[in-house]
Amino acid sequence: xxxxxxxxxxxxxxxxxxxxxxxxxxxxxxxxxxxxxxxxxxxxxxxxxxxxxxxxxxxxxxxxxxxxxxxxxxxxxxxxxxxxxxxxxxxxxxxxxxxxxxxxxxxxxxxxxxxxxxxxxxxxxxxxxxxxxxxxxxxxxxxxxxxxxxxxxxxxxxxxxxxxxxxxxxxxxxxxxxxxxxxxxxxxxxxxxxxxxxxxxxxxxxxxxxxxxxxxxxxxxxxxx
Amino acid sequence: xxxxxxxxxxxxxxxxxxxxxxxxxxxxxxxxxxxxxxxxxxxxxxxxxxxxxxxxxxxxxxxxxxxxxxxxxxxxxxxxxxxxxxxxxxxxxxxxxxxxxxxxxxxxxxxx
Numbered sequence: 001x002x003x004x005x006x007x008x009x010x011x012x013x014x015x016x017x018x019x020x021x022x023x024x025x026x027x028x029x030x031x032x033x034x035x036x037x038x039x040x041x042x043x044x045x046x047x048x049x050x051x052x053x054x055x056x057x058x059x060x061x062x063x064x065x066x067x068x069x070x071x072x073x074x075x076x077x078x079x080x081x082x083x084x085x086x087x088x089x090x091x092x093x094x095x096x097x098x099x100x101x102x103x104x105x106x107x108x109x110x111x112x113x114x115x116x117x118x119x120x121x122x123x124x125x126x127x128x129x130x131x132x133x134x135x136x137x138x139x140x141x142x143x144x145x146x147x148x149x150x151x152x153x154x155x156x157x158x159x160x161x162x163x164x165x166x167x168x169x170x171x172x173x174x175x176x177x178x179x180x181x182x183x184x185x186x187x188x189x190x191x192x193x194x195x196x197x198x199x200x201x202x203x204x205x206x207x208x209x210x211x212x213x214x215x216x217x218x219x220x221x222x223x224x225x
Numbered sequence: 226x227x228x229x230x231x232x233x234x235x236x237x238x239x240x241x242x243x244x245x246x247x248x249x250x251x252x253x254x255x256x257x258x259x260x261x262x263x264x265x266x267x268x269x270x271x272x273x274x275x276x277x278x279x280x281x282x283x284x285x286x287x288x289x290x291x292x293x294x295x296x297x298x299x300x301x302x303x304x305x306x307x308x309x310x311x312x313x314x315x316x317x318x319x320x321x322x323x324x325x326x327x328x329x330x331x332x333x334x335x336x337x
Binding site for chain 2: 016017019020021023024026027028030031034049050051055056057059060062063064
């Protein structure tokens with residue numbers, strides 16, 4: 001609580017310090033006059049002896065501990081004044097900052113969604129994308145064949161499961177009721193198990209049997225989504 | 226002044242000098258500076274830039290107190306006096322100073 005009173009008192013302290021300095025100047029001048037000096041000369045000599053009152057007040061104020069804060073507000077005020085003095089330049093700076101901040105935010109939110117955000121499946125860090133590649137022949141990446149998939153599934157010890165999927169695309173759903181446009185991907189029937197999202201999702205594997213990667217059609221549970 | 230050697234007040238000793246000066250009664254800031262100078266035979270010159278911060282610091286520590294009074298030549302001035310705490314502090318600083326002087330002397334003594 002002491003700093004509150006000290007803050008409230010600081011202007012009075014300031015005045016008192018100024019008065020103290022003035023009184024000391026007067027005392028010094030008076031002593032010189034009494035010693036026989038010319039009054040004007042004595043006042044000048046006293047001022048010379050004391051040096052700059054502003055400097056003395058400044059250094060004394062520093063012992064009160066508020067000067068850092070006051071210097072900060074002074075700097076802020078000075079900064080604002082300079083900004084107001086050059087409105088065009090200020091506008092350019094503000095626009096640059098606004099664009100810069102806006103762009104970084106936008107780019108980061110995209111980068112986060114695409115690259116950084118964990119996939120919305122349980123244990124996303126264990127999910128991996130696999131593809132065959134033959135860089136020697138100019139194929140850095142090509143599609144998985146059904147045979148290769150079955151081979152992987154049989155021989156792989158690294159993965160709990162391997163499922164195939166094609167890129168997401170639009171489909172027409174016709175037959176039962178009015179036709180509907182669906183967004184989806186053709187996958188193997190075990191994809192929900194591999195992604196551990198089996199709740200409410202069930203594909204029959206029978207369609208899969210001989211067809212390999214040419215997977216399946218969603219049951220009505222999916223349609224309601 | 227020409228030819229006279231001046232000494233700077235050793236760092237950390239200004240507090241002691243001020244407290245020492247005040248033990249013989251209240252004085253205003255200017256008087257403290259003058260008294261130190263006179264007692265040192267004009268060798269010690271206390272800058273005004275350092276005496277005011279020191280006075281405020283000592284007052285904050287509670288070692289001195291101040292009142293506004295009218296001086297001998299009819300000038301309102303702020304008079305500083307030693308508090309009870311200040312007296313104890315003065316004693317501490319005196320002891321510290323004596324030890325310091327003794328130690329310095331011992332170190333500076335030519336080796337026999």
